[in-house]
Amino acid sequence: MFDQEVRLERLLARHRDAQIVEALPGRPALIRRDQILVADHDASAAEELVRRWYDSRHDEHGVTRLRLRAPAKVDVCELSATLAGEGRHRRLSVSPNHIVHGQPMWWSGPADLPRPSAPIPAPEATAHRDVSIAVLDTGLSPHPWYEGTDWYMEQREEVAEVLDADLDFELDAQAGHGTFIAGVLLQHCPTARILARRVIGGDGVGDEVDVIRALSWLKHQGGADIVNLSIGCYTFDDRPSPVMSRAISALGRRTVVVACAGNSGSDRPFFPAALKAVIAVAALDSGDRAWFSNYGWWVDACAPGVSVPSAYVRFDGPKPRVNGLDPDAFNGYATWSGTSFATPAVAGRIAALAASQDLSAVEAADQVLDPHSSPTLPDLGVIIL
Incomplete structure (x- = not known):
């Protein structure tokens, strides 16, 4: 198990504007200091209300980010709650800029480190219709399974993964995450067309605003049949961010x-998975809940998430051989554990059914998640094997 406090210290050291908040005792969340996000149509009203602390306004794709003056020392969680309104019904769609992240054992990403694997046979494509799957993650590295496809050639430069951003000759904590997810998707649906967008770095850290910007980009690109989000966060008040909710609904x-x-x-509840409009996926280990996996009433499905094999990056780190094996020499394949990798198994199953039976993604999802056709587990949802 990873030392979570050490991981958190490294995150805070690298991201100086990151802040831990604990509006609910025992339920911490990570946010960007002195920033609030507002839905476009509420931006002017919110800007006027925060005028006394106001520093600058940044209109992003699909969302407005308001920066507050640091000397004012505004509690952005309390401010967001005040602007949104008390009770169950919100007045304005406003939220702190939550940090979405995926460092090992920090709430969304892998539950362990990737391990080198022997080559895995390439998925065999069949004559089904194409299904588009958006992967909002760390990006994509070239891989024999897809580097010759037209969908990869169209986007390869803008989505390239950064494997060693800090130049310490080691893979960053979550480098290769997007490539691994793409491999899991293709194993289940070889004809999938993947639309990648980089929303977190190789260290596994990004912003809610980055995800919203990517969702807006996806909408203006004509959308996708399926969106895979193997990232997320806890919110300061354990309620869904209204800004993120709107961005997903807009799809x-x-x-x-x-x-x-x-x-x-x-x-x-972990977001955006816990949103009603989103399929939340937990991880299984030998038919039972994996020890690290979240669970609860808000989880819709579960799939194997321990030692999952998939495509990966090529990288040789500095660690010496142990018993004749090099623990950080990767040749394009690996095994990895986490709910991150159970998620594309479910997305891939939905895509495969849509492709093989010429269904819409929604129709395919209804069939895959039908509790009358597949067994279920309490707090884990429908079992997808």
Whole structure:
């Protein structure tokens, strides 16, 4: 198990504007200091209300980010709650800029380190229709399974993964995460067309605003049949961010969004997975809940998430051989554990059914998640094997 406090210290050291907040005792969240996010149509009203602390306004794709003056020392969680309004019904769509992240054991990403694997046979494509799957993650590295496809050639430069951003000759904590997820998807649906977007770095850290910007980009690109989000966060008040909720809703009812349930071994709602419009996926280990997997009433499905094999990056780190094996020499294949990798198994199953039976993604998801056709587990949802 990783030392979570050490990991958190490294995150805070690298991201100086990151802040831990604990509006609810025992339920911490990570946010960007002195920033709030507002839905476009509420931006002017919110800007006027925060005028006394106001520093600058940044209109992003699909969201407005308001920066507050640091000397004012504004509690952005309290401010967001005040602007949104008390009770169950919100006045303005406003939220702190939550940090979405995936460092090992920090709530959304892998539950352990990747391990080198022998080559895995390439998925065999069949004559089915194409299904588009958006992967909002660390990006994509070239891999024999897809580097010759037209969908990869169209986007390879803008989505390239950064494997060693800090130049310490070691893979960053979550480098290769997006490539691994793409491999799991292709194993289940070889004809999938993957639309990649980099929303977190190789260290596994990104912003809510980055995800919203990517969702807006996806909408203006014509959307996708399925969106895979193997990232997420806890929110300061354990309620869904209204800004993120709007961005996902804007994709429309014909898009299926699948997201990981997180790796804290907790029933605390994890977002965006816990949104009603999103399929939340937990991880299984030999038919039971994996020890690290989140669970709860908000989880819709579960799939194997321990020692999952998939495509990976090529990289040789500095560690010496142990018993004749090099623990950080990767030749394009690996095994990895986490709800992050159970999620594309479910997304891939939905895509495969849609492709093989010429169904919409929504129709395919209804069939895959039908509790009358597949067994279920309490707090884990439908079992997808």
